[in-house]
Amino acid sequence: MIVSIIGFAVMLFLLFAGVPLGFALMFVGLVGFAYVRADMVGQALISWGEAGLEFNMRAINGALVMTGQQMYDQVTLYSFTVIPLFILMGALISRANLAHELYDAANGFVGHFRGGLAMGTVVACGGFGAVCGSSLAVAATMSRVAMPSMRRYRYDDGLSAGAIAAGGTLGIMIPPSVPMVIYGILAETDIAKLFIAGILPGILLMALFSGAIAWTTWRHPEQGPPGARTPWPQRLRLLARVWGVVLIFVIIIGGIYGGLFTPTEAAGIGVTAAGAFAIARGKLSWRTLWESLIETGVTTGMIFVISFGAVIFANFVNLAGFTGGISDFLIGLEISPMGIVIAICLIYLVMGCIFDSLSMLILTIPIFAAILKPMGVDMIWFGIVAVITVEMGLITPPVGLNVFVVKATIGDISLGTAFKGVWPFVAAMALGLILVLIFPQIATVLPGLMGR
Amino acid sequence: MARLWSGIERGLELVICLSLIAMVALTVLDVVGRYFFNAPLSGGYEISEILMGLTVFAALPLASRAESHLAIGLLTDRLTGNARRWHRIVILVISTAGLGFIGWRMTVQAGIMYSSMASTGSLRLPLWPVAGAMAILGWLSCLVTAVLLARALAGLDRDLHAAKGSLE
Amino acid sequence: ETTIVFNNFLAPNDALWTDVMAPWIADIEAATEGRVKFTVPDSSLAPPPELLNSVQQGVMDGAFSMVGFARETNPELQMPLLPMTYFGDKETSVALWRTYEQFFKGKNALKDVELLGLVTTPANSLISMDATKPIDSLAAMAGLKMWSPPGIPAEALTAAGAVVSPGPAVRMHEVISGGVVDSFCCINFESLEVFGVIDFAKASTEVPGSIFAPAFAVYVRSDVWATISPEDQEKIRAVSGEALAARAAGGDDKETAARERALASGKTITPASDAFVAELTAAFAPVKDAWIASVQPMGIDGTAALDFYIAEQAKIAEGN
Ligand code: NA
Numbered sequence: 001m002i003v004s005i006i007g008f009a010v011m012l013f014l015l016f017a018g019v020p021l022g023f024a025l026m027f028v029g030l031v032g033f034a035y036v037r038a039d040m041v042g043q044a045l046i047s048w049g050e051a052g053l054e055f056n057m058r059a060i061n062g063a064l065v066m067t068g069q070q071m072y073d074q075v076t077l078y079s080f081t082v083i084p085l086f087i088l089m090g091a092l093i094s095r096a097n098l099a100h101e102l103y104d105a106a107n108g109f110v111g112h113f114r115g116g117l118a119m120g121t122v123v124a125c126g127g128f129g130a131v132c133g134s135s136l137a138v139a140a141t142m143s144r145v146a147m148p149s150m151r152r153y154r155y156d157d158g159l160s161a162g163a164i165a166a167g168g169t170l171g172i173m174i175p176p177s178v179p180m181v182i183y184g185i186l187a188e189t190d191i192a193k194l195f196i197a198g199i200l201p202g203i204l205l206m207a208l209f210s211g212a213i214a215w216t217t218w219r220h221p222e223q224g225p226p227g228a229r230t231p232w233p234q235r236l237r238l239l240a241r242v243w244g245v246v247l248i249f250v251i252i253i254g255g256i257y258g259g260l261f262t263p264t265e266a267a268g269i270g271v272t273a274a275g276a277f278a279i280a281r282g283k284l285s286w287r288t289l290w291e292s293l294i295e296t297g298v299t300t301g302m303i304f305v306i307s308f309g310a311v312i313f314a315n316f317v318n319l320a321g322f323t324g325g326i327s328d329f330l331i332g333l334e335i336s337p338m339g340i341v342i343a344i345c346l347i348y349l350v351m352g353c354i355f356d357s358l359s360m361l362i363l364t365i366p367i368f369a370a371i372l373k374p375m376g377v378d379m380i381w382f383g384i385v386a387v388i389t390v391e392m393g394l395i396t397p398p399v400g401l402n403v404f405v406v407k408a409t410i411g412d413i414s415l416g417t418a419f420k421g422v423w424p425f426v427a428a429m430a431l432g433l434i435l436v437l438i439f440p441q442i443a444t445v446l447p448g449l450m451g452r
Numbered sequence: 453m454a455r456l457w458s459g460i461e462r463g464l465e466l467v468i469c470l471s472l473i474a475m476v477a478l479t480v481l482d483v484v485g486r487y488f489f490n491a492p493l494s495g496g497y498e499i500s501e502i503l504m505g506l507t508v509f510a511a512l513p514l515a516s517r518a519e520s521h522l523a524i525g526l527l528t529d530r531l532t533g534n535a536r537r538w539h540r541i542v543i544l545v546i547s548t549a550g551l552g553f554i555g556w557r558m559t560v561q562a563g564i565m566y567s568s569m570a571s572t573g574s575l576r577l578p579l580w581p582v583a584g585a586m587a588i589l590g591w592l593s594c595l596v597t598a599v600l601l602a603r604a605l606a607g608l609d610r611d612l613h614a615a616k617g618s619l620e
Numbered sequence: 621e622t623t624i625v626f627n628n629f630l631a632p633n634d635a636l637w638t639d640v641m642a643p644w645i646a647d648i649e650a651a652t653e654g655r656v657k658f659t660v661p662d663s664s665l666a667p668p669p670e671l672l673n674s675v676q677q678g679v680m681d682g683a684f685s686m687v688g689f690a691r692e693t694n695p696e697l698q699m700p701l702l703p704m705t706y707f708g709d710k711e712t713s714v715a716l717w718r719t720y721e722q723f724f725k726g727k728n729a730l731k732d733v734e735l736l737g738l739v740t741t742p743a744n745s746l747i748s749m750d751a752t753k754p755i756d757s758l759a760a761m762a763g764l765k766m767w768s769p770p771g772i773p774a775e776a777l778t779a780a781g782a783v784v785s786p787g788p789a790v791r792m793h794e795v796i797s798g799g800v801v802d803s804f805c806c807i808n809f810e811s812l813e814v815f816g817v818i819d820f821a822k823a824s825t826e827v828p829g830s831i832f833a834p835a836f837a838v839y840v841r842s843d844v845w846a847t848i849s850p851e852d853q854e855k856i857r858a859v860s861g862e863a864l865a866a867r868a869a870g871g872d873d874k875e876t877a878a879r880e881r882a883l884a885s886g887k888t889i890t891p892a893s894d895a896f897v898a899e900l901t902a903a904f905a906p907v908k909d910a911w912i913a914s915v916q917p918m919g920i921d922g923t924a925a926l927d928f929y930i931a932e933q934a935k936i937a938e939g940n
């Protein structure tokens with residue numbers, strides 16, 4: 001236990017010193033594993049012998065071989081093959097110009113309300129999230145699409161940035177979702193059910209975000225003046241133009257729900273559908289296809305460097321008895337499983353200030369699943385709770401990746417302004433989290449209907 | 453030097469593109485074969501697994517060249533001048549070591565897989581060449597980072613920040 | 621004193637762990653009066669296919685792993701995976717160890733490890749996900765979409781005409797619960813409950829000797845073994861091998877209970893007709909022949925070993 005805590009401390013130090021996360025985890029995990037491996041059988045890792053410093057070569061070799069095996073296993077793990085495919089689908093969809101049409105359609109319906117353009121942004125983010133598995137892609141795309149028109153109507157920059165950054169998180173709440181895939185793999189939970197479980201909480205968050213906008217513009221009407229009213233025939237025409245998004249969503253989620261194909265296969269089918277759609281609209285040249293593929297490959301590569309490190313580090317703390325220790329500690333508290341889930345949420349909120357969503361899930365889910373599963377906690381429900389909580393980390397300072405993305409895309413807005421605009425949405429998300437904690441049905445009712 | 457790298461870059465991009473396209477094609481053929489021809493690609497998933505491994509490792513040199521391994525710049529982004537330069541050098545040393553470590557361990561892993569004749573369960577494809585290719589790509593990433601390090605030590609690229617990528 | 625870091629890749633409440641491996645560890649610690657101790661990490665230190673390598677390379681000191689993963693280096697250990705060779709957990713496990721001692725030992729030893737035991741766990745046969753379409757003939761199997769574990773069972777089922785989508789257990793859950801296949805094979809009722817797919821097992825057909833039983837090899841590193849005194853080594857051997865195999869007896873009780881639960885919940889389980897059994901025997905013959913050919917290079921008489929394995933199971937069933 002003490003060894004694990006030292007390991008965590010060293011890891012955090014390296015992290016704040018700017019060492020890439022994957023390498024920091026890898027080196028600390030390697031040294032820690034070797035130390036514990038020697039210690040477990042009553043030996044020292046390094047000792048002072050007759051010939052000077054002596055290294056325990058068996059423990060060191062064991063640790064080295066473990067790292068090689070884990071790296072190889074991670075990159076060739078069947079369950080992970082869905083990750084590059086969902087990323088590729090998002091990359092293709094971003095290039096198919098769908099976001100503009102979603103935004104126009106959403107605004108046709110809500111744009112004329114006070115704060116309506118921001119609400120339209122949130123709704124369009126949700127629609128885009130239904131065909132894209134990453135929150136950063138949604139935030140980046142919607143920044144380009146929604147920011148210019150909100151500025152035209154003199155929306156407050158903070159409110160606009162907040163709406164886009166928060167709306168971006170819908171990308172991983174509404175299926176498909178790469179973090180949910182990773183959660184499903186690590187917690188050995190049905191990915192199809194997780195996807196379906198995300199639909200209602202996603203809609204709930206969309207409503208809460210709109211509420212946050214209504215509240216902000218009620219207090220400060222000058223921050224979000226109403227836009228132009230769209231006549232009904234025009235609204236329907238705009239709505240009809242988003243059929244592509246609906247079709248792709250129905251193919252993916254309907255196919256999973258109806259048992260036509262598995263989530264892994266749905267990713268491959270989704271890529272094909274997205275590609276066909278982009279081609280049909282004349283948006284897919286060889287150049288853009290090539291760019292989408294490279295972007296996907298590099299993002300996948302970066303995810304896996306972290307997962308190499310995380311699995312090596314996890315093996316170290318596992319051998320050092322940390323997992324068992326933490327679970328004994330939590331059980332020793334003699335609080336209900338709900339209390340433990342709330343404790344975990346608090347841990348995530350603190351971690352979320354610094355870590356990004358995927359690193360957090362990769363680092364913690366194996367440990368938390370080992371604790372919660374034996375207590376009979378519904379792991380689908382906990383998955384939704386975990387995704388909402390790590391989502392908050394995407395928009396909270398000091399490291400809120402979605403906010404960074406919005407700033408990077410728009411350019412002339414200060415981080416201070418953006419983070420100030422985000423607070424009402426953080427509050428809305430906290431409310432959403434509390435609702436899902438109190439009423440687990442929000443997450444569990446739809447997967448329950450799947451009858452399997 | 454620049455021409456050599458751009459040639460390597462094209463090659464790696466080609467590996468990534470072909471692997472990803474093949475992964476999509478294998479999945480679609482499996483589904484289509486199952487429903488329309490009663491003949492799924494039995495064991496096709498094993499090829500997908502291998503292709504994913506190749507994608508990840510072919511992306512490593514590209515990510516290394518762009519210094520985009522995910523890091524937290526919370527405290528270190530504010531460094532300027534010499535402090536920034538030396539910080540970047542230290543991070544490059546660590547990254548070079550990390551990538552060299554990956555290359556080395558995949559080399560050993562290839563050896564272990566060769567001697568234990570490890571193969572996939574269904575198609576019985578030998579796995580050591582896969583680990584071998586990963587080893588080569590790992591060493592290439594190490595080399596790329598080492599070149600960046602040498603340039604930094606020679607006083608070039610002074611304005612650059614140390615690694616800071618973003619995920620998802 | 622020797623401490624063995626022993627890997628468990630199963631869930632801590634898995635029957636193979638709680639009823640076979642954990643008591644065996646306790647036996648050894650008792651027999652050696654604490655001179656040989658075990659520590660078991662909270663979760664597996666290596667992916668299942670890499671466990672043997674891990675022990676050979678010192679990631680851990682001992683482990684048990686599916687024999688199927690050693691297919692390329694140790695074809696002889698694949699014998700228990702052949703179809704229609706499982707007639708009860710204790711019978712099969714003990715007969716397997718006896719067959720090993722008589723036919724395989726010394727011919728093609730596992731590298732750098734000391735093999736201490738071989739155990740099987742309960743088997744299963746053909747399971748249809750459609751209550752109205754039990755798999756009762758070779759004709760019913762033709763073109764049938766089916767999941768099975770990869771390797772020998774997948775090859776056997778393909779030889780019998782099924783359209784097999786093999787894969788690891790995670791894929792099993794995905795393809796069965798997703799409705800991608802119409803049938804599946806080989807996973808015993810208790811495990812189907814654990815994997816959460818028991819409700820899909822609508823109509824089972826039981827084949828004498830089953831289609832597939834998982835088998836596991838138990839081993840420790842040779843150099844760690846060498847640190848144990850010869851007297852203690854003898855004591856360990858006395859509680860390992862056949863004694864360890866006999867512990868597998870409990871598997872059948874748990875499996876019978878799970879099977880009863882399946883029946884009670886309205887699922888049908890029917891024995892295969894004689895005609896179907898004859899068809900399957902003929903269809904599986906090439907798979908058995910391929911195994912016999914694969915062990916010939918190491919000087920093993922595969923036909924004799926297989927006959928002995930089956931005959932020995934009958935003998936053990938009669939109490940010998
Ligand atoms: Na999504």
Ligand code: NA
Nearest residue numbers: 352393396399
């Ligand atoms: Na944050």
